[in-house]
């Protein structure tokens with residue numbers, strides 16, 4: 001059993017059958033598994049992330065494939081971009097906050113479509129009926145997240161509603177990311193070879209270069225139609241990126 005703080009409680013690993021819960025302000029994370037035992041003192045939210053990262057890096061260190069690491073790397077970057085946006089907002093630096101919001105939108109749009117084109121088809125191919133269910137559930141969650149992202153990208157950080165919208169989006173993304181890292185991807189890793197995982201990781205990274213950089217929730221979410229929609233939308237998105245500001 002893993003203990004974390006306050007209301008936060010989520011399944012940390014189906015494979016281990018453990019749960020995370022918290023006890024603030026000081027966070028004692030313990031796991032009856034002999035592999036995981038640590039004490040962390042941070043804010044509850046920071047601790048939740050730290051726990052997730054620490055857990056992921058320690059618990060699955062031996063099993064994480066190249067694909068898992070590529071996806072997790074993006075998740076960590078998205079968390080950093082969101083946290084930087086929050087910091088700049090708190091510091092009353094709206095221009096900088098806008099840049100980090102732009103960076104977040106740019107990365108999440110590419111990440112989501114990269115997963116839909118490469119990772120979710122891999123669930124279906126290697127995990128049978130369960131993989132199909134996982135892919136369908138993840139696509140449904142993506143649709144919701146892409147709709148939130150679409151709304152967000154059409155607002156300015158000057159808008160009073162922007163921060164609430166971003167917070168809502170982040171909450172949904174956070175839950176989705178946990179499922180991917182703690183349930184879906186470990187299952188895929190267990191079903192494929194290291195070479196296959198390496199090949200999927202390469203495809204995922206390559207795909208992100210040509211997909212749209214803005215959210216298009218009405219576009220198809222399965223290849224080949226998503227690929228075509230992406231190819232059509234991507235040049236316009238990239239043209240628009242020239243007129244948006246990003247962090248240096």
Ligand SMILES: [Fe+2]
Pocket residue numbers: 112115138142176180
């Ligand atoms: Fe995803």
Ligand SMILES: [Fe+2]
Pocket residue numbers: 071075111115177180
């Ligand atoms: Fe993801």
